[in-house]
Amino acid sequence: MSEVIYGGKCKSCGTVSYPRRAVCANCRNESFDRIEIGGEGKVLTYTDVYALAIDYETRYLRLAIVELDDGIRVTGQLLDDDPKLGKRVKSTIGVVREPGDKPIMGLQFVPV
Ligand SMILES: [Zn+2]
Known part of the structure; x- marks a missing residue:
């Protein structure tokens, strides 16, 4: 069993998404850091x-x-x-x- 869920934090504007997206909904950036949710x-x-x-x-x-x-x-x-x-x-x-x-x-x- 996995104990940690990760979302994506946009490297450009900091918007966090979960479930993770391929493209930032805020700024269209496509690069994310993993962040614990x-x-x-x-x-x-x-x-x-x-x-x-x-x-x-x-x-x-x-x-x-x-x-x-x-x-x-x-x-x-x-x-x-x-x-x-x-x-x-x-x-x-x-x-x-x-x-x-x-x-x-x-x-x-x-x-x-
Ligand atoms: Zn963004």
């Missing part, structure tokens, strides 16, 4: 996604955009049956997808 934050918005690839075993995914306490906004899976905007959550790392026999690790959020 995690900690606590609050839910900015969330949505339930039902149109999933066939290898998902769940009926839907609840995805949230969370603003971490260091100001970074990240997208991750929200593991909360009673989600609310502004609710405090903390990040954890878990299996977000299991296509075949190779689990994909990603960012998840649980209530604090």
Whole structure:
């Protein structure tokens, strides 16, 4: 199990993206430093996604955009049956997808 999730910090303007992008959304630069993503934050918005690839075993995914306490906004899976905007959550790392026999690790959020 991997314990650390990394985002990309733009080498030109410092904008952090997670999931990492090939091109900076702010300045179009294509060069990034790896930066550790995690900690606590609050839910900015969330949505339930039902149109999933066939290898998902769940009926839907609840995805949230969370603003971490260091100001970074990240997208991750929200593991909360009673989600609310502004609710405090903390990040954890878990299996977000299991296509075949190779689990994909990603960012998840649980209530604090
Ligand atoms: Zn940039």
